[in-house]
Amino acid sequence: MQLTETKKASFLSSYRVQKRAAETLIHGLMILIAGGMILPFILVISASLTPNQDLMVKGYKIIPDRPSNEAYAYLFKSPASLIRGYGVTLIVSLTGTTLGMLMMSMTGYGLSRIIGRTRRALTLYVLFPVLFSGGLIPFYLVMTQMYHLNDSLLALIFPYLVSPFNVLLLRSYFNQLPQEILESAKIDGASEARIFFQIAIPLSTPALATIGLFTLLGYWNDFWLAMLFIRDTKLYPLQYLLFQILNNAQAFEKSPMVQGISPPTHSLRMAMAVVAAGPTIFVSLFLGRYFVRGITLGALK
Amino acid sequence: MIVGYIAYALLGANGFINTALKEAALDPFPFYTKPDPWRLILIVANLWGGVGFGTIIYLAGMIGINPEFYEAAQLDGANKFQQIVSITLPLISYLIVIQILLAVGRIFFANFGLFYFVPQVWRNGALLPVVDVIDTFVFRALQGGSFQAGAGVVKLGMAAAAGFYQSVVGLILIVSANLIVRKISAEHSLF
Incomplete structure (x- = not known):
C-alpha cells in the first residue's frame, strides 16, 4: 500500500496538530504542578517582605500590598x-x-x-x-x-x-x-x-x-x-x-x-x-x- | 523545619488560605484545632517535600539509559508511550524496587519533622489523635511526658518498648519484602 503525496501530507499535518495539542496540554499541566510546588516558597518570601501590621490585620498574601524591609x-x-x-x-x-x-x-x-x-x-x-x-x-x-x-x-x-x-x-x-x-x-x-x-x-x-x-x-x-x-x-x-x-x-x-x-x-x-x-x-x-x-x-x- | 513555617504561612489564623477564604466572604477555618483535615495535609506536605528528591533519583536512573534503545524503538515505530513502558520502566525497575523495599522497611517510622513541626503538636494538643506517631510518642516520653496522650503521661519504659517494637517490625518487614522480591526476580533483591 502506498500513500499518495497529498494523503501523506494531510496525515502528517493532522499528526502535527495532535502532537501540538498534546504538548500544550502536558506543558500546561506541568507548569501548573510546578507553580503549585513553588508557591509556598514565594509565600514565605513575600510574607517576610510584608509589614508586620499587614500580616496581622490582612493576613498572608502572595503579593504584599506595601512591601517593606522592616523584618530584615x-x-x-x-x-x-x-x-x-x-x-x-x-x-x-x-x-x-x-x-x-x-x-x-x-x-x-x-x-x-x-x-x-x-x-x-x-x-x-x-x-x-x-x-x-x-x-x-x-x-x-x-x-x-x-x-x-x-x-x-x-x-x-x-x-x-x-x-x-x-x-x-x-x-x-x-x-x-x-x-x-x-x-x-x-x-x-x-x-x-x-x-x-x-x-x-x-x-x-x-x-x-x-x-x-x-x-x-x-x-x-x-x-x-x-x-x-x-x-x-x-x-x-x-x-x-x-x-x-x-x-x-x-x-x-x-x-x-x-x-x-x-x-x-x-x-x-x-x-x-x-x-x-x-x-x-x-x-x-x-x-x-x-x-x-x-x-x-x-x-x- | 522550613516546611513547618510554610505550613504556618498557609494555614495559620491569618494564613494564606484563611485570607483567601475571608476575601471570598467565607468563614475562616481553624486548621490548628481541627484534627480531621490533617490526615490529608500531612500527605500533601510529605509529597511536597519528597517529590523533588524522588524525581532526582529516577532522573539519574533515566539519564543512565543508553539513547540508542530509544532510537531503535523509534525506527521500529514505537510511540512515546510504548517507549516508556518497554524501555524506561524496565531499565529503572531496580531503582523502583530499592525505593519500595526501603520504604516498606520504614513503614513504622515517620518523618519526625513532618509530624511534629508541621502540625506544631506541642501547642496544638487537639491534633494529637491524628498526628501522633511512634516517633513523636517516644520523643514526648523523653521530654518527660510534658503533654498527655489520651490515658495519661507516656512512660519512658513503654516508649523504649515502642521504639524497639518499631525496629523489630521494620526488620521483619524489610527482610520478608526482600524475600518476596527475590522469589519474583532474584537480581532485583536488595540482599
Whole structure:
C-alpha cells in the first residue's frame, strides 16, 4: 500500500496538530504542578517582605500590598543570636563533613579491598544498623549516660559521622576503580595508606563530592540532635533556633537581642526562615548536578 | 523545619488560605484545632517535600539509559508511550524496587519533622489523635511526658518498648519484602 503525496501530507499535518495539542496540554499541566510546588516558597518570601501590621490585620498574601524591609532591617540590626546559630551550624557542618568523609571513605575502601568471607561479614556489619536499631531511647541513654555528651557540640557531630548507606555507595565506587592501578602501585612499594590517599581518593572525586554534599546538607538541616541533647541556648544551631522562634515568639522577645523594642514577630519569623534556608537552596541550585551524577554511580550492588 | 513555617504561612489564623477564604466572604477555618483535615495535609506536605528528591533519583536512573534503545524503538515505530513502558520502566525497575523495599522497611517510622513541626503538636494538643506517631510518642516520653496522650503521661519504659517494637517490625518487614522480591526476580533483591 502506498500513500499518495497529498494523503501523506494531510496525515502528517493532522499528526502535527495532535502532537501540538498534546504538548500544550502536558506543558500546561506541568507548569501548573510546578507553580503549585513553588508557591509556598514565594509565600514565605513575600510574607517576610510584608509589614508586620499587614500580616496581622490582612493576613498572608502572595503579593504584599506595601512591601517593606522592616523584618530584615530588624534582623540585621542586632543579629547576635542569628550569627551565633550560623556559627554553631558552620562549625558542626564543616567538622562533621570533613571527619565523616574521612571515616566513610576509609571504611568503604577497606571493604572494597578485603576479599573472601570476611568481606561479607564486615559488609553485613556495616549494613545492619540500616535494618535494625534499638530505637531512640537506648540511643539517648548511650549518648547522655555513657558518653556524657549533653550540651556539647560533639553530640551534634558524632551521630551523623558515618552513614552506612554512604559507606556502601563508596565501597561500590571503589570496587569499580581499575584494580590494576592499585596493584601496580603496590608492586612499586606504596603502602596501603598511600594507595588510598594518592590513588583511590583522587580517582573518586565525583563520588566523594556527592556524598560530601549529602553529608553537609544533613548536618546543615539537622534540628533533631539539638532537640535531644542541647539545652544551652548558646549552642543552638540555626535550625533549632528557628524552631525556638516558631515555637514561641515570647522567648524571642525576651532574649537580650531584642529587649526594649517590640519586634515585628510575624514577618520576622518568615525572614528568619528565608535567611536560614537561603544557603541550602543556593547550594542545591549550583551543586544539583552532582546529586544526579552521584546517585547514578552507586547502583549499590 | 522550613516546611513547618510554610505550613504556618498557609494555614495559620491569618494564613494564606484563611485570607483567601475571608476575601471570598467565607468563614475562616481553624486548621490548628481541627484534627480531621490533617490526615490529608500531612500527605500533601510529605509529597511536597519528597517529590523533588524522588524525581532526582529516577532522573539519574533515566539519564543512565543508553539513547540508542530509544532510537531503535523509534525506527521500529514505537510511540512515546510504548517507549516508556518497554524501555524506561524496565531499565529503572531496580531503582523502583530499592525505593519500595526501603520504604516498606520504614513503614513504622515517620518523618519526625513532618509530624511534629508541621502540625506544631506541642501547642496544638487537639491534633494529637491524628498526628501522633511512634516517633513523636517516644520523643514526648523523653521530654518527660510534658503533654498527655489520651490515658495519661507516656512512660519512658513503654516508649523504649515502642521504639524497639518499631525496629523489630521494620526488620521483619524489610527482610520478608526482600524475600518476596527475590522469589519474583532474584537480581532485583536488595540482599
